[in-house]
Amino acid sequence: MIVVIAAAGCEDSGREEPVADTDNGGGPYGSGPGTPGDKGSGEGRRPDRRRYTSGGILMGRPFGVPVYVAPSWFLVAALITWVFGGQLDRVLPELGGARYLIALFFAVAFYASVLVHELAHTVAALRFKLPVRRIQLQFFGGVSEIEKESETPGREFVLAFVGPLLSLVLAGVFYAGMQVVEPDTVPGVLLAGLMVSNLIVAVFNLLPGLPLDGGRMLRAVVWKISGKPMTGTVAAAWTGRALAIAVLIGFPLATHAGGFTDEGVGGMDTLTDALLAAILAAIIWTGAGNSLRMARLRERLPDLRARTLTRRAVPVESATPLSEALRRANEAGARALVVVDGQGDPVAVVREAAIVGIPEHRRPWVAVSTLAQDLKEGMRVPAELAGEDLLDHLRAAPATEYLVVEETGEIYGVLSTGDVEKAFVEAMAKPAS
Numbered sequence: 001m002i003v004v005i006a007a008a009g010c011e012d013s014g015r016e017e018p019v020a021d022t023d024n025g026g027g028p029y030g031s032g033p034g035t036p037g038d039k040g041s042g043e044g045r046r047p048d049r050r051r052y053t054s055g056g057i058l059m060g061r062p063f064g065v066p067v068y069v070a071p072s073w074f075l076v077a078a079l080i081t082w083v084f085g086g087q088l089d090r091v092l093p094e095l096g097g098a099r100y101l102i103a104l105f106f107a108v109a110f111y112a113s114v115l116v117h118e119l120a121h122t123v124a125a126l127r128f129k130l131p132v133r134r135i136q137l138q139f140f141g142g143v144s145e146i147e148k149e150s151e152t153p154g155r156e157f158v159l160a161f162v163g164p165l166l167s168l169v170l171a172g173v174f175y176a177g178m179q180v181v182e183p184d185t186v187p188g189v190l191l192a193g194l195m196v197s198n199l200i201v202a203v204f205n206l207l208p209g210l211p212l213d214g215g216r217m218l219r220a221v222v223w224k225i226s227g228k229p230m231t232g233t234v235a236a237a238w239t240g241r242a243l244a245i246a247v248l249i250g251f252p253l254a255t256h257a258g259g260f261t262d263e264g265v266g267g268m269d270t271l272t273d274a275l276l277a278a279i280l281a282a283i284i285w286t287g288a289g290n291s292l293r294m295a296r297l298r299e300r301l302p303d304l305r306a307r308t309l310t311r312r313a314v315p316v317e318s319a320t321p322l323s324e325a326l327r328r329a330n331e332a333g334a335r336a337l338v339v340v341d342g343q344g345d346p347v348a349v350v351r352e353a354a355i356v357g358i359p360e361h362r363r364p365w366v367a368v369s370t371l372a373q374d375l376k377e378g379m380r381v382p383a384e385l386a387g388e389d390l391l392d393h394l395r396a397a398p399a400t401e402y403l404v405v406e407e408t409g410e411i412y413g414v415l416s417t418g419d420v421e422k423a424f425v426e427a428m429a430k431p432a433s
Contacts (some may be wrong), residue, residue: 209240211287
């Protein structure tokens, strides 16, 4: 027998990628053709936007959150249809081929239940003012991608618990429906299947290991006791890895020893259960590892400070030849150029990638204004911005360079996304403390 378990749950998506995949590092401006620079357009790229709009088929936006159905869902829907159709043939043989249409309805209804589970997480997150990027229904269930971490262990516990709670409520609703219909009928079988499947979803997600909801609940408890969210993450992640091993070994043994299969150990059903266990174990193990990596990232994000990553800049007027501007920058030991108007107010930032593309013999005849990016909304970065707030700011207005300013509006320098990326990678490469 094949048992399909939906690993529905909430997920704090964290910030796994730096804000851009450019490399604007290197020496001061004017260092010649060897100066590293951005090889893109210079306008910057939205690093994550395409990835999240290509998450499958958009089904709607309940509560303003997009819901996607991943292509892998169709595979598992076909699997459920085949398995449940076979079970219907044993219970209601008179259905004939129509049993597969009923089984397909069951698959859709089951994933509608998973969506309710995810919407419970979403509503709780929005109630706690935590932005939700999207909900995705995929091969083994669904996931709500929550962009920020809960501020308190209590909120973390509630956020994780509401999903399994709703699945238990749905199981109860379907059980109540079973009491008013005949058991050996299509409605009776459908209600029984939905009751059991929602019960399995609830129980499975309550297992105490990340990335399952029960793991997040365990994390909240350890966080509350220790006062350290990282301690809770480590405990729940390693419990999740132990759970993955238990699923890998124990699931096939349990289904065989429990009499769920009619064939021997070498039978097709036993092999299928073993494959299912391996996939589930891999998902849990990988999710636990991702949770550890994201927790380590959050610990190190405060090291990303606009003030410490900013390049010193010199102001130049728009008509200044590039060669003269670079001479001034080199004399001052600066690594960036800011175009100012007649009153000395900044109006643009000269793009490093554009400078690299100008041969030295042409630089006396090229005005800096032709290589500058006008300062648009969001391209002024407060010097005190740091950590996740800094990354959020840069994501909101993608560019290759930003003007960093003091609270008084005074120019502090220029921040390159390449420098942010380099610091990001270095922070992630540090050994765990």
